[in-house]
Amino acid sequence: MPVFDWCAHRNKFSRVGSGRPQKLDVVDLHRTHDPASDDPEIVGFRDRALDHRELSRVLPLLTWPAPPQMRMNQGIEGDIRPLALRFLLLTCARLDELVVMKWNDFKEDTLHWHKPAVKTVRGKPRQQYLPLSGAAVALLTSLPNYGTWRKSDLVFPNSAGHFLGNWHRITKAVHRESQTDNWHRHDLRRTGASIMKALGVAPRTVDEILAHRATHRDEGTSAALENYFASTHLLEHVVDPQRAAFDKLAEALDYIERSGSQFA
Structure with missing residues (x-):
């Protein structure tokens, strides 16, 4: 759409492109009918989330x-991908955010995960400071590289210290051993969000x-003001709603995992 609009000096490019001598008569995609909207085979966006029975079989893995029994090539001592999948579930994060996470992004003093750039529904990527639950922090401090890392090291590296990969294979192994199917890594993010909503967390x-909104922009405040309140300890007795939501999520997942046999 932007390329065609630029060529046609259309919409926001009507003034920017007015100085160009040539104007092309190309189709306006904003006015083009999407044939997929009439296709009965297309059911819309994906809404797959794991239920409590599936989670009770997946979580122990x-x-x-x-x-x-996962039988991974890296060996059980060197493969942290299963634990990384649990971290995805506890934080509702995207896989590409987890893969590039460095120890410098884990703010141990405030128990936040600093994401330098996250996708947003509208607009450019922005940074995010995500408060972590006690369960997520405990997971990070249980990693084999915790305590020996440098700031630039990846939190979830492969055996060579590089980016983790081959996620399709580990997911298929979890499918096989848990006897579940038709879900992938991003569905763990949706599952965590669904659980929080079911527990009464405000939408x-x-x-x-999920980084669907930039809160300080929505409310007319600023990140600097938020940091000021934190540094002056004015927020010490204020419960962060996101951290409270994550604590509820972790508690629910723990209950499902401990009660797994009753769902069999």
Whole structure:
């Protein structure tokens, strides 16, 4: 759409492109009918989330060392992908955010995960300071590289210290051993969000966690003001709604995992 509009000096490019001598008569995609809207085979956006029965079978596999039955090439001691999947579930994060996470992004003094750039529904990527639950912090401090890392090291590296990969294979192994199917890594993010909503977490808070809204812009405040309140300890007795939501999520997941046998 932007390329065609630029060529045609259309919409926001009507003034920017007015100085160009040539104007092309190209189709306006804003006015073009999408044939997919009439296709009965297309059911819309994906809404897959794991239920409590599926989670009760999946969660025991998301550990480190990796369960021996997963039979991964890296060996159970070197494969932290199952635990990384649990971290995705606890934080409702995207896989590409987790893969590039460095120890410098884990703010241990405030228990936040600083994401330098996250996708947003509208607009350019922005940074996010995500408060972590006690369960997520405990997971990070249980990693084999915790305590020996440098700031630039990846939190979830492969055995060579590089980016983790081959996620399709580990997901298929979890499918096989948990006897579940038809879900992938991004569905863990949706599952966590669904659980929080079911537990009564405000939709706005869930949106903030998913980075669907830039809260300080919405409310007319600033990140500098938020940091000032934090540094002057004015927020010490204020419960962060996102952290409270994550604590509820972690508690629910723990209950499902401990009660797994009753769902069989």
